[in-house]
Amino acid sequence: MNTQPSSPVPDSSPSDQDTELMNALLASRRRWKSLTQLVADFIFETDEESRFTFFEAAPAMGWADQDLLGEPSSRLLPFVASTAAPNPFQTHAVMRGRRCWIKQGDGSFSCMLIYATPLLSPTGQHSGVRGLGIDVSDEVNANADLAVARLHSEIVRRITATMRSRALSRLGIPPAFEELATMLGAAGGLLLAPANAMEEGTEPAEEEDIVHRIPSSMPAFDAAMEQILREIDGESSFNPEIRQIDGHDVIICRSRVRYNAPVTMAxxxxxxxxWSQDDANLADAALATVASALEMSALNQALARNARFDPLTGILNRNGFQGEIARRFPRLDRERLSGTLLVIGLDRFSEINARFGFEAGDSALQQVATYLRDAIRPTDLAGRLGGDIFGLWLDGADHFVAAERAEAFCQHGAAIFLTEPVTLTFSVGLAARDWETGESVESLIDRATFAMRSVKLAGGARWHTSLEESSP
Structure with a gap:
């Protein structure tokens, strides 16, 4: 019996094969998706026209999975046309770790590392791109902050080194301010610090509160800025700020200064x-360094002042009194003028301490110092030579003028107020200096002190003149 060979029965139909292939592709995509989601913030596929055929992102990006399907990739990369770098969503070559700023759903941008590979059709033609993105915004911002911090540190270091290169820290402030202005590209600047208290016997300096000025090409604006800085209220903020004044960007900073009022910079x-806020913060950091130098200068001046002035009464101490008188001798000699020294002792001052106490005695000395200082001209000098002994230098006054002053002191004494009113009497010794003798200040003080002691031994409340002149 003839039999026909049986025809082979196919395992599956063509449609079944297509279904299996599609399922394999979907399973492959699911595996790829699950793996990339472990490290990526978004994953994507685009077609040959750079439209998204697949997109899934972390919630932080603000895009729903369906928002971008069919949309051009330019929605995520709006500035790609203005850059020379290739578009990572339509690249024809493998791309590894390219930094791109990707637009988020809320309109802000995140810095992403893009990894992408081109997709090819069965005929080898470019048919799209598959890839992923990793958000590195925090790292980029941290690196930017670190770079700014390093720049600030370097600039402040250079400013500090500039100030330290000068013998006195205050002398280093102007060149340091110039350097800061140059590094920030400023067109002009002004640094104001309160003037130091005038010391007795010194002349006022012009513009003493202007530490340094950097003039711009517009003098009128410079003058307006100076007026603005002078009008800043003492209660104003100490945070650096950027103001827009008459078409100019202006940084204004203020810093507290110990021992003095705040310093202001523009x-x-x-x-x-x-200007950026980083620029303002840098200027503020530099001003803090300047403030430290001003504090040191004020402290040095305070120490120098304490070396010359009596801390209890505020008038010159013995060394300061002698030094200031000696400093005036050359001028008096050139002008052929005399000068007279009065050494004044308080009569029975020990009774004040015994009756009212030592604090009352200190108060009595302070009141007497004020009385004597107010009784002389601004060009004269008052000093405390020690204990209850005071000195007055009458600049350019001869013996007769000084005798009239001494007579008034002895007749009226000084009315002071403790727990009850008290009148103190004076014993006064005079010593006049003629310009021809060249007598030293030490000799003058010795003569006037000897005359004062002779009055005290006689009962006080009188004055006496030392007529003998010692050798210079």
Whole structure:
């Protein structure tokens, strides 16, 4: 019996094969998706026209999975046309770790590392791109902050080194301010610090509160800025700020200074929107360094003042009194003028301490110092030579003028107020100096002191003149 060979029965139909292939592809995509989601913040596929065929992102990006399907990739990369780098969503070559700023759903941008590979059709034609993105915004921002911090540190270091290169820290402030202005590209600047208290016997300095000025090409604006800084209220904020004044961007900073009032600084450029908050923070950090130098200068001046002035009464101490008188001798000799020294002792001052106490005695000395200082001209000098002994130098006064002053002191004494009113009497010794003798200040003080002691031994409340002149 003839039999027909049986025809082979196919395992599956063509449609079944297509279904299996599609399922394999979907399973492959699911595996790829699950793996990439472990490290990526978004994954994507695009077609040959750079439209998204698949997109899934972390919730932080603000895009729903369906929002971008069919949309051009330019929605995520709006600035790609203005850059020379290739578009990572339509690349024809494998891309590894390219940094791109990707637009988020809320309109802000995140820095992403893009890894992408091109997709090819069965014929080898470019048919799209598959890839992923990893958000590195925190790292980029941290690196930017670190770079700014390093720049600030270097600039402050250079400013500090500039100030330390000068013998006195205050002398280093102007060149340091110039260097800061140059590094920030400022067109002009002004640094104001309160003037130090005037010391007795010194002449006032012009513009003593202007530490340094950097003039710009617009003197009128410079003058306006000076007026603005002078009008800043003492209660104003100490945070650096950027103001826009008459078409200029202006940084204004204030810093507290121990031992003195705050210091104020302004830097400006000749346009708007050119300063950043980083610039203002840098200027503020530099000003803090300047403030430290001003504090040190004020402290040194306070120490120098304490070396010349009596801390109890505020008038010159013995060394300061002698030094200031000696400093005036050359001028008096050139002008052929005399000068007279009065050494004044308080009569029975020990009774004040015994009756009212030592604090009352200190108060009595302070009141007497004020009385004597107010009784002389601004060009004269008052000093405490020690204990209850005071000195007055009458600049350019001869013996007769000084005798009239001494007579008034002895007749009226000094009315002071303790727990009850008290009148103190004086014993006064005079010593006149003629310009021809060249007598020293030490000799003058010795003569006037000897005359004062002779009055005390006689009962006080009188004055006496030393007529003998010692050798210079």
């Amino acid at each position: 830097l400006w450029r000749n346009s708007l929107g050119v």
